[in-house]
Amino acid sequence: MTSKRISSPEGLGQLRKGILSKRDPNKLIISICTMSVCGQSRGSVDVCKRFKDEIRHAGLENKVDIRETGCQGFCEREPVVIIFPEGIYYVNVKPDDVPEIISTTLVKRELVERLLYTDPTTGKKGAKESDISFYKNQMRIVFGNNRYINPRYIDDYIALGGYSALSRALLQMTPAQVLEEIKKSNLRGRGGGGFPTGIKWETTRNAPGEPKYVIVNCDEGDPGAYMDRSLMEGNPHGVLEGLVIGAYAIGSQEGFIYVRQEYPIAYENAIQAVKQAEEYGFLGENILGSGFDFKVKVHLGAGAFVSGESTALMSAIEGKVGEPKMKYIHTAVSGIKGRPSCLNNVETWANVPPIINKGAEWFNSIGTDRSKGTKIFSLVGKVNNTGLVEVPMGMTLRRLIYDIGGGIPKGKKFKAVQTGGPSGGVIPEQHLDTPIDFDELTKLGSMMGSGGTVVMDEDTCMVDTARYFISFCCEESCGKCIPCREGLRMLREILTDICEGKGQEGDIEAIEDIAEVMQDASLCALGTTAANPALTTLKYFRDEYEAHIKEKRCPAKACKALTSYYIDPEKCTACMICFKNCPTEAIHGGKGIIHWIEQEKCIKCNTCFEVCPPRFSAVRRISGEPLPPPPAPGTKAIREKKR
Amino acid sequence: MTITLQIDGKEVNAKEGMTVLEAAKEAGIEISTLCYHEKLKPYGACRICSVEVERKGRVRIVASCGYPVEQGLVVRTRSPRIDKIRKVIIELVAPTTMVDGEVAGQIKKLAKEYGANIHRFESRFRAKPTRCILCGQCVRYCDEVVGEHAIGFVGRGIERRAAFFPEKARACLTCQACFDLCPTGKIPSETDFVVFDGFSVDDYLAGKL
Numbered sequence A: 001m002t003s004k005r006i007s008s009p010e011g012l013g014q015l016r017k018g019i020l021s022k023r024d025p026n027k028l029i030i031s032i033c034t035m036s037v038c039g040q041s042r043g044s045v046d047v048c049k050r051f052k053d054e055i056r057h058a059g060l061e062n063k064v065d066i067r068e069t070g071c072q073g074f075c076e077r078e079p080v081v082i083i084f085p086e087g088i089y090y091v092n093v094k095p096d097d098v099p100e101i102i103s104t105t106l107v108k109r110e111l112v113e114r115l116l117y118t119d120p121t122t123g124k125k126g127a128k129e130s131d132i133s134f135y136k137n138q139m140r141i142v143f144g145n146n147r148y149i150n151p152r153y154i155d156d157y158i159a160l161g162g163y164s165a166l167s168r169a170l171l172q173m174t175p176a177q178v179l180e181e182i183k184k185s186n187l188r189g190r191g192g193g194g195f196p197t198g199i200k201w202e203t204t205r206n207a208p209g210e211p212k213y214v215i216v217n218c219d220e221g222d223p224g225a226y227m228d229r230s231l232m233e234g235n236p237h238g239v240l241e242g243l244v245i246g247a248y249a250i251g252s253q254e255g256f257i258y259v260r261q262e263y264p265i266a267y268e269n270a271i272q273a274v275k276q277a278e279e280y281g282f283l284g285e286n287i288l289g290s291g292f293d294f295k296v297k298v299h300l301g302a303g304a305f306v307s308g309e310s311t312a313l314m315s316a317i318e319g320k321v322g323e324p325k326m327k328y329i330h331t332a333v334s335g336i337k338g339r340p341s342c343l344n345n346v347e348t349w350a351n352v353p354p355i356i357n358k359g360a361e362w363f364n365s366i367g368t369d370r371s372k373g374t375k376i377f378s379l380v381g382k383v384n385n386t387g388l389v390e391v392p393m394g395m396t397l398r399r400l401i402y403d404i405g406g407g408i409p410k411g412k413k414f415k416a417v418q419t420g421g422p423s424g425g426v427i428p429e430q431h432l433d434t435p436i437d438f439d440e441l442t443k444l445g446s447m448m449g450s451g452g453t454v455v456m457d458e459d460t461c462m463v464d465t466a467r468y469f470i471s472f473c474c475e476e477s478c479g480k481c482i483p484c485r486e487g488l489r490m491l492r493e494i495l496t497d498i499c500e501g502k503g504q505e506g507d508i509e510a511i512e513d514i515a516e517v518m519q520d521a522s523l524c525a526l527g528t529t530a531a532n533p534a535l536t537t538l539k540y541f542r543d544e545y546e547a548h549i550k551e552k553r554c555p556a557k558a559c560k561a562l563t564s565y566y567i568d569p570e571k572c573t574a575c576m577i578c579f580k581n582c583p584t585e586a587i588h589g590g591k592g593i594i595h596w597i598e599q600e601k602c603i604k605c606n607t608c609f610e611v612c613p614p615r616f617s618a619v620r621r622i623s624g625e626p627l628p629p630p631p632a633p634g635t636k637a638i639r640e641k642k643r
Numbered sequence B: 001m002t003i004t005l006q007i008d009g010k011e012v013n014a015k016e017g018m019t020v021l022e023a024a025k026e027a028g029i030e031i032s033t034l035c036y037h038e039k040l041k042p043y044g045a046c047r048i049c050s051v052e053v054e055r056k057g058r059v060r061i062v063a064s065c066g067y068p069v070e071q072g073l074v075v076r077t078r079s080p081r082i083d084k085i086r087k088v089i090i091e092l093v094a095p096t097t098m099v100d101g102e103v104a105g106q107i108k109k110l111a112k113e114y115g116a117n118i119h120r121f122e123s124r125f126r127a128k129p130t131r132c133i134l135c136g137q138c139v140r141y142c143d144e145v146v147g148e149h150a151i152g153f154v155g156r157g158i159e160r161r162a163a164f165f166p167e168k169a170r171a172c173l174t175c176q177a178c179f180d181l182c183p184t185g186k187i188p189s190e191t192d193f194v195v196f197d198g199f200s201v202d203d204y205l206a207g208k209l
Helices: A009-021 A037-041 A043-058 A097-105 A144-148 A156-160 A165-171 A176-186 A197-206 A227-234 A237-251 A265-282 A310-317 A346-358 A360-366 A399-402 A438-443 A461-476 A480-500 A507-521 A524-530 A532-550 A575-581 A609-611 B020-027 B080-097 B107-116 B137-146 B168-175 B186-190 B201-205
Strands: A028-033 A066-067 A082-086 A088-090 A213-218 A254-259 A297-301 A341-345 A374-381 A387-392 A414-418 A425-428 A450-458 A563-567 A588-589 A593-597 A619-623 B002-007 B010-015 B052-053 B058-063 B073-076 B149-154 B161-164
Touching: A009 A156, A009 A165, A009 B002, A028 A037, A028 A043, A037 A043, A043 A066, A043 A097, A066 A144, A082 A097, A088 A097, A144 A227, A156 A237, A156 A265, A165 A237, A165 A346, A176 A237, A176 A346, A176 A360, A197 A237, A197 A341, A213 A227, A213 A237, A213 A310, A213 A346, A227 A265, A227 A346, A227 A374, A237 A265, A237 A297, A237 A346, A254 A265, A254 A310, A310 A341, A341 A346, A341 A387, A374 A399, A387 A399, A399 A414, A414 A461, A414 A532, A414 A575, A425 A532, A461 A480, A461 A532, A480 A507, A480 A524, A480 A532, A480 A609, A480 B080, A507 A524, A507 A532, A507 B002, A507 B058, A507 B080, A563 A593, A563 A609, A575 A588, A575 A609, A575 B020, A609 A619, B002 B020, B010 B020, B020 B201, B052 B080, B080 B107, B137 B149
Parallel strands: A028 A066, A213 A254, A213 A341, A254 A297, A374 A450, B002 B073
Antiparallel strands: A028 A082, A082 A088, A374 A387, A414 A425, A414 A450, A563 A619, A588 A593, B002 B010, B052 B058, B052 B073, B149 B161
16 A cells, blocks of 8 residues: 655645646636535535536536535525636526536536525625625635535645645644744634633643643534534534644644534544545654654544533543533643543634634734634524624624624514523624624623524514523533522523413512522533523513513514414405415405404414415414404405406 | 631631532531532532632632632632522422422421522422432442442433432342432432332333333
């Protein structure tokens, strides 16, 4: 077997030259996201297969390459097809669009207008990423390479200059210099804690005990968040390179990549990346001839949200139950098997190679005073452009939601944004101009967290939102300590009762008491932060709690137990649409006869409300006020004359 | 090396590696506990032993059973904030330990001491009272001292239970070391080894036991 091992920086340069020389710069490249769960679920694999078939059919194999990539960010418009070198950007591509793309764009070099992105606010079409507001306002230091890389193919990463930061760190810098550079960069942990990465590294480096471990935390689990998954799926070598550089700075010879079980593609891509990096000698003994040895094991998690907590994650790597322990001595000093262990989030590690390549000064030029660099957010919920976005720290929530996210769909009003996942909280309209960084959002009672950003519109009930996040944590708490286990159980019961109209006097005080004790006394960060959604909704939307408890009214008309559906006889034209769509046959009336809803049969599924044509808007949701009586049986509808 | 710290205004000398709880004990200052046992490693589950520690002007709340002593540390074992934590914790575990309208074992004493309203959350507690607060003393004693591993935790979160492993529980017939540990008196009152006959852990997990 001939060895592919690279044993010097020159060797890496030659390898890169070799890869580039084999690539025909005139060849077109079709980039499709097939290596991400979201792309796959929207049909990108079928589109890709169709491209392969049609290209073969047309005999274009020598002129066109297909690059299967991980997540490219604009998930809402997947399957997205990007055609390089120009970067022509097609959205919502279906397999049947493929022949036209080939004949028009690949052969005639013209645009397929109907597949271009249309801006929902301006109505303008954009041919390239740079024309699209979703991308225009981003700064993709970490995430931008995804679209150029097939994550199963290390050469794609090397072609972009991959592992050059490793070469630079290992051969031109001492471990102390690497550490100093990271410290100077002011990089802070992207997993949510925001702890200065350089100081964490230094603690592990200086802590007594051998071996020392370095670990990638890819146990992302916040509802609606998938930044780490997409990085691990789409650019695993970027993370791995950061890990090896960190290990060198810290003096660690052994590392782990902990991937949650629910991320099969990320797990597989991490394994492949480690294997390929070993073959080239970016892992193993005497890396790039530097004398530095380092090996990595990919560890598959066993499916527990709480395993993302450092002590729990390390217990899981040891083969024990993933359950938090007291950590008055940090894991950076005493982690896996009691040895110094440095755990950083996927995105944190992925920031390391760019910092080594471009320098701490460059990194410091991006972001706010105390939060440097960029942050990836998963922008989801009631927002037009959902997807993964990477922006400089300090961008305001308003710009994130409106300029990049394209605002709220269907002309609805913005109500709140939940940042930081179940540990974070909601932020209302009056704080939309807050710059996003580690410290500013914390001041509002929420946190930036790992980047989950759930936008909510006027139809969202804030008590129900709190109930949702509290229920999530209640199911994910390990159950070890009393404040978290019993506190969450009781918060869930109280919030559920309030949503069901069974709220009592004193409930708000009970929520506040429990939340305070959870924050003060829980064993780990899951418990100390789990009450935040309840506390922030109380802080900003206390009136909604009071309306639920005192008036048995849900202001957003979202809580089923407190909301009734009613057909306004003045507006109903007896068009039969709701009548036919009602799943429980609760709607009475008939052709020409005004419809009415039999409340006992109504399951409040919202179907009638949704299907009633907007020009009639006859179905109303009523909460906290008496229901008007139904019309007399057989009342005829007065129809406007057909124009 | 001797470390000097202050607990409730009193100068206390402790050895390096000791916890705040141990140092307090030696100095005759009592801190309430539910999951602590001197023969077992600190576990930090009940949080009743939470205290305020002040270091470089920064006040934190920590579990005294796990927090190591430090030179110059200022500890307060009672304060309005600490008493509230203990009171609410007792109120939260009260429903699960309720037997005939009264809370069991040490919970009763603590409820009185901290003025906890044991009925505060009763109407909202919809699970079956297990009488177990999951302090884990039985589990850990069996693991760390007896070495039998006959009892362990199953389930997660509010589904978490302490369970005897039938294949191992034969040893319990003669051992019974955990009987006196239980702060709510659940084990001696409810353990009847006959019920384990013919059952396996899988049965337990499937809800047959």
